[in-house]
Amino acid sequence: MLQQGLERYLQVFTRLHLGLQGLDDCLTEQVEFRDPFNHVQGRAAVQRVLQHFIEHVSEPRFVIQHCAWSGSLCFVRWDFSGVVKGLGDWCFPGVSELHFDEQGRVLRHLDHWDAGTHFYSRLPLLGWLNRTLVARLTAVPHPPYKADE
DSSP states (O other): OHHHHHHHHHHHHHTGGGOOTTHHHHEEEEEEEEOSSOEEESHHHHHHHHHHHHHHEEEEEEEEEEEEEETTEEEEEEEEEEEETTTEEEEEEEEEEEEEOTTSOEEEEEEEOOHHHHTGGGSHHHHHHHHHHHHHHOSSOOOOOOTTO
16 A cells, blocks of 8 residues: 555656646645745645746656565655756755655655755855855865766
């Protein structure tokens, strides 16, 4: 039941460019969703967050790399790519922590990815500030992340 719930849910994300069909059936009524920009609770709130995402990111694409289970918790490693209005091409890796109920519906969806490196550093003023702070705090300089690595 849990594996089927995961497959249905991931299908929504791998087809975001087509809309949110099937999302409500994958979520509990009081689902919690958190990523670096949002923290909401409830199906309608999650739907609004994802609809906003679809409206502002064209050609969204999630490629699932790996899934690991521990009881009713699944960690999903993914790579995202898309085009953001005003920023251009955008790609980064991340992990979703998905908690499921007994019917295979998502109770909690917590996204973990580096917004400082993969978003804020690309903004004109914030990017400069972010890069300056990172340079001062980093013991060993490292090259910026590239999606194809």
